[in-house]
Amino acid sequence: xxPIHERxxxxxxxxxxxxxxxxxxxxxxxLVQAAATExxxxxxxxxxxxxxxxxxxxxxxxxxxxxxxxxxxxxxRFSVGVEDVFPSDRELPPELLDERARTERLRTLxxxxxxxxxxxxxxxxxxxxxxSEISGIVATSENTVRSRLRxxxxxxxxLLELDxxxxxxxx
Amino acid sequence: MSSSEDEQPPLPESIWNLLRRDEPEPGAIQxxxxxxxxxxxxxxSTLRIVRWLAVGFVAGGSVAFAATGVPAxxxxxxxxxxxxxxxxxxxxxxxxxxxxxxxxxPESASPPALSAVPQAVPxxxxxxxxxxxxxxxxxxxxxxxDPKWQRAATALKTHxxxxxxxxxxxxxxxxxxxxxxxxxxxxAQVLLTRGRTxxxxxxxxxxxxRAGSAVVRExxxxxxxxxxxxxxxxxxxxxxxx
Numbered sequence: 001x002x003p004i005h006e007r008x009x010x011x012x013x014x015x016x017x018x019x020x021x022x023x024x025x026x027x028x029x030x031l032v033q034a035a036a037t038e039x040x041x042x043x044x045x046x047x048x049x050x051x052x053x054x055x056x057x058x059x060x061x062x063x064x065x066x067x068x069x070x071x072x073x074x075x076x077r078f079s080v081g082v083e084d085v086f087p088s089d090r091e092l093p094p095e096l097l098d099e100r101a102r103t104e105r106l107r108t109l110x111x112x113x114x115x116x117x118x119x120x121x122x123x124x125x126x127x128x129x130x131x132s133e134i135s136g137i138v139a140t141s142e143n144t145v146r147s148r149l150r151x152x153x154x155x156x157x158x159l160l161e162l163d164x165x166x167x168x169x170x171x
Numbered sequence: 172m173s174s175s176e177d178e179q180p181p182l183p184e185s186i187w188n189l190l191r192r193d194e195p196e197p198g199a200i201q202x203x204x205x206x207x208x209x210x211x212x213x214x215x216s217t218l219r220i221v222r223w224l225a226v227g228f229v230a231g232g233s234v235a236f237a238a239t240g241v242p243a244x245x246x247x248x249x250x251x252x253x254x255x256x257x258x259x260x261x262x263x264x265x266x267x268x269x270x271x272x273x274x275x276x277p278e279s280a281s282p283p284a285l286s287a288v289p290q291a292v293p294x295x296x297x298x299x300x301x302x303x304x305x306x307x308x309x310x311x312x313x314x315x316x317d318p319k320w321q322r323a324a325t326a327l328k329t330h331x332x333x334x335x336x337x338x339x340x341x342x343x344x345x346x347x348x349x350x351x352x353x354x355x356x357x358x359a360q361v362l363l364t365r366g367r368t369x370x371x372x373x374x375x376x377x378x379x380x381r382a383g384s385a386v387v388r389e390x391x392x393x394x395x396x397x398x399x400x401x402x403x404x405x406x407x408x409x410x411x412x413x
Binding site: 007010011016018019021029032033036037062099100102103106107124125126149150151153154156157161 | 179180181182184186187189190191192193195200202204206210212
């Protein structure tokens with residue numbers, strides 16, 4: 001394996017975490033930094049049995065699920081009111097929304113999905129990983145991956161139906 | 172079992188293309204990387220730690236050696252061959268503190284006041300540097316089991332200067348070279364205390380030139396520099412009795 005610079009590794013981590021977590025999530029940067037630290041520390045143990053990108057996704061997903069698990073426990077103990085943020089400019093005509101805005105809305109919708117489902121849907125439909133590869137990344141059985149993929153798509157479709165702009169895009 | 176992907180068809184590609192085209196801004200990545208680098212604890216290599224430890228060890232050792240080892244080493248170097256190990260170990264400084272010579276040598280040849288008598292400093296005070304007691308005479312510690320030294324010390328304690336002088340002269344003639352120097356210095360101080368400056372001066376000058384120990388040489392020079400040693404009061408007439 002060619003030696004990789006820390007900056008390059010950081011960018012790889014950043015891009016992958018951006019697919020797993022909406023970049024406007026409040027903890028996005030914390031997650032990127034935690035994953036980048038973990039990646040840099042674990043890089044010498046990377047044996048090249050999988051693609052570097054797959055390995056980074058595995059690592060990012062692990063960091064994400066650990067972090068979110070901790071956050072759920074924290075919320076149970078100290079009730080922190082986190083407001084649901086849903087696009088408030090729904091009344092805007094679709095023509096006024098440029099691609100960037102539509103992308104942001106899509107990312108926001110993805111952010112409303114649970115991490116497990118979003119990760120599987122994104123990895124499968126956006127990144128093109130097979131079910132088998134995804135089961136390795138998220139450390140679960142292939143059947144569970146299939147189940148999450150099905151339910152995740154259903155969730156996302158329902159969310160998209162709520163947003164006229166993205167419904168239009170879908171059409 | 173049929174594939175679950177068939178059960179729930181994928182979302183249109185246009186949706187995903189929206190995300191594929193959405194490249195992160197390089198500035199945002201760079202800024203995040205900057206914050207990442209700043210937040211990262213600085214990685215210090217083991218070699219660097221070992222190097223600093225070594226430097227600290229050497230520096231600490233040097234200070235400790237300078238504080239404790241140099242006088243002993245110097246004393247050993249100055250002692251001629253054949254000097255017993257016991258003498259070499261005479262690094263710990265003993266003090267026979269005395270009053271300033273100006274006060275110690277009164278104008279008259281009358282016996283010195285009690286306060287002017289050289290005192291044997293208790294062992295706990297021996298380690299104190301000479302600088303703390305400006306008028307103290309610093310001598311290499313004599314062997315405690317030597318009867319001549321013991322006689323001299325006892326005589327000094329009881330202010331019996333004749334006996335002290337006699338004992339010190341004995342050491343001066345029969346002792347080892349380092350003992351001779353130490354005894355000469357102590358004797359010179361006793362003589363000064365008794366107002367016999369000429370004899371004391373001769374001894375001090377000899378010690379300045381020939382003493383093996385630098386401490387003795389320095390102390391002898393310091394005593395010579397005292398104004399009270401400038402003139403000879405050996406033959407001075409004591410106060411005329413009223």
